[in-house]
Amino acid sequence: MSIQGRRERERAEREQLIVTAARELAEAEGWDAVTTRRLAAEIEYSQPVLYSHFKGKDAIMAAVAVQGFAEMAAELRAARAAVEGTRESLTAVAEAYTSFGRRRPALYDAMFTHRVDLPFATQEAPKALWAAFGELLQAVEPTVTGDDDPGTLTETFWAGLHGLVTLMRSGRLPEEAHETRLALLVGHFTTP
Amino acid sequence: MSIQGRRERERAEREQLIVTAARELAEAEGWDAVTTRRLAAEIEYSQPVLYSHFKGKDAIMAAVAVQGFAEMAAELRAARAAVEGTRESLTAVAEAYTSFGRRRPALYDAMFTHRVDLPFATQEAPKALWAAFGELLQAVEPTVTGDDDPGTLTETFWAGLHGLVTLMRSGRLPEEAHETRLALLVGHFTTP
DNA sequence: ACAGATTGGCTAGCACTGCTAGAATCCAGA
DNA sequence: TCTGGATTCTAGCAGTGCTAGCCAATCTGT
Known part of the structure; x- marks a missing residue:
């Protein structure tokens, strides 16, 4: 229970990380600058991770x-x-x-x-x-x-x-x- | 004089062709469908021709x-x-x-x-x-x-x-x- | 009528996009 | 310690806007 709980918590945290990174990047340089590669670099994960959280951009x-x-x-x-x-x-x-x-x-x-x-x-x-x-x-x-x-x-x-x-x-x-x-x-x- | 005149006329006609093709394609399938390749195919010229008429899309x-x-x-x-x-x-x-x-x-x-x-x-x-x-x-x-x-x-x-x-x-x-x-x-x- | 210059269009390719298949890695449970 | 399953990564696809450089058709001057 506890292990799975931690996993889900970490997952939720990372999801939040993605959203705030996307938002900050967009506010700083506009949505055109928010590419999946750039966003992945920002959160220090690889690109496909984004797609395990969201269906797409x-x-x-x-x-x-x-x-x-x-x-x-x-x-x-x-x-x-x-x-x-x-x-x-x-x-x-x-x-x-x-x-x-x-x-x-x-x-x-x-x-x-x-x-x-x-x-x-x-x-x-x-x-x-x-x-x-x-x-x-x-x-x-x-x-x-x-x-x-x-x-x-x-x-x-x-x-x-x-x-x-x-x-x-x-x-x-x-x-x-x-x-x-x-x-x-x-x-x-x-x-x- | 006349030769250059014909050339300019043909050029203007082709420019109009591009604009109306872009418009029709956009109205039929939306602007996402209007790619430079697709547009070039529509007017039966190659892609770079578009850029000799317009700075870009x-x-x-x-x-x-x-x-x-x-x-x-x-x-x-x-x-x-x-x-x-x-x-x-x-x-x-x-x-x-x-x-x-x-x-x-x-x-x-x-x-x-x-x-x-x-x-x-x-x-x-x-x-x-x-x-x-x-x-x-x-x-x-x-x-x-x-x-x-x-x-x-x-x-x-x-x-x-x-x-x-x-x-x-x-x-x-x-x-x-x-x-x-x-x-x-x-x-x-x-x-x- | 012909050689040379010039213009115009094309092929091929660059750097980038969103997205994904399959390999590699990690890690809990036996 | 080993194994099975989940997770994350590498590599790649198909597509984008745009451009460099070649090639052929056309016009110009002799």
């Missing part, structure tokens, strides 16, 4: 993404907790979201841009993902008027934030007007 | 993207011309935009998702790109209230549309509520 990215969801949820929660009022909450969360996307581009890509076979809008979606969405939801919900569905409204607001982040990061939107655009988005989602 | 994608901008501009213009009223225009353009993104995913990716070194928010941006943005602008402009800058407001609205398209296409948003989300977005950008 995409699965590793997915694991990194899940880590990212948890962190983003925490940051959104902190931002919301720091202010009061519906408009202030929405602004705070929106700023926290876009700030996360700009500060951690590689992480953000793994979470929201890269094609990855994680379940999203279903029950089986990772808990951390629901947590992040829940933070957005709690900030958006108080702005609901009429019989709009809060969930759908949150999705729409989220899409706005996501569009701002990705278009800006790929050079399609100039960085300088970011604050203005964010204010406009929040303004149009909060009836005055 | 990214440059080919950029050329496809520019084609896409022109088409999108035309579709947006048609959508806007078919209706009257500010809210109706905005709805029509928004629907045309997201419809384009869903109907031509590969084209859309080349235009708005793939990292490509095209100038965007500067004077040197392709004319077709300005045309597409101009269509959005003309639909958004009438909704401006106060002293908001129409250009920045259009960028924000565009971000919303882009977010909806990309998140839905990557499976992050369920398809079924798309119409509802689109209506919500338009609704929040037109004060009743």
Whole structure:
């Protein structure tokens, strides 16, 4: 029992090692630099070891993404907790979201841009993902008027934030007007 | 004179051949299927010929993207011309935009998702790109209230549309509520 | 009409990618 | 101490974008 227990523990540790190494490498040099060879060298194991833990490179990215969801949820929660009022909450969360996307581009890509076979809008979606969405939801919900569905409204607001982040990061939107655009988005989602 | 003229003409024709072949292949099987070898086979030339026309694969994608901008501009213009009223225009353009993104995913990716070194928010941006943005602008402009800058407001609205398209296409948003989300977005950008 | 220069396209190959089969090694249990 | 089974590694496959250098067809000047 104990021997097998130790083995499984070591295995789990190594799996974590892979994920954090992939994440650090991606954040430092972008996902293009995260090759299986490079990653294997980083964790000081041979390449095939990666495939005994993950089905492929995409699965590793997915694991990194899940880590990212948890962190983003925490940051959104902190931002919301720091202010009061519906408009202030929405602004705070929106700023926290876009700030996360700009500060951690590689992480953000793994979470929201890269094609990855994680379940999203279903029950089986990772808990951390629901947590992040829940933070957005709690900030958006108080702005609901009429019989709009809060969930759908949150999705729409989220899409706005996501569009701002990705278009800006790929050079399609100039960085300088970011604050203005964010204010406009929040303004149009909060009836005055 | 005439000989050189014919040569340049043939060259231009072959360049167009490359772009349309790349586009068709991408739309049929996705950008992953567009390899330099496959593309070369499609146009019945050898691989290196591609590099005498374009700096690399990214440059080919950029050329496809520019084609896409022109088409999108035309579709947006048609959508806007078919209706009257500010809210109706905005709805029509928004629907045309997201419809384009869903109907031509590969084209859309080349235009708005793939990292490509095209100038965007500067004077040197392709004319077709300005045309597409101009269509959005003309639909958004009438909704401006106060002293908001129409250009920045259009960028924000565009971000919303882009977010909806990309998140839905990557499976992050369920398809079924798309119409509802689109209506919500338009609704929040037109004060009743 | 012919020799030489030039252009253009091709063959072959480089360095790299994600991934895997099979050999080699290690290590718990007898 | 030996053995069987799991684990990890070496070596290699098929594919990628891209390029050097050869070879032939074409144009130019005599």
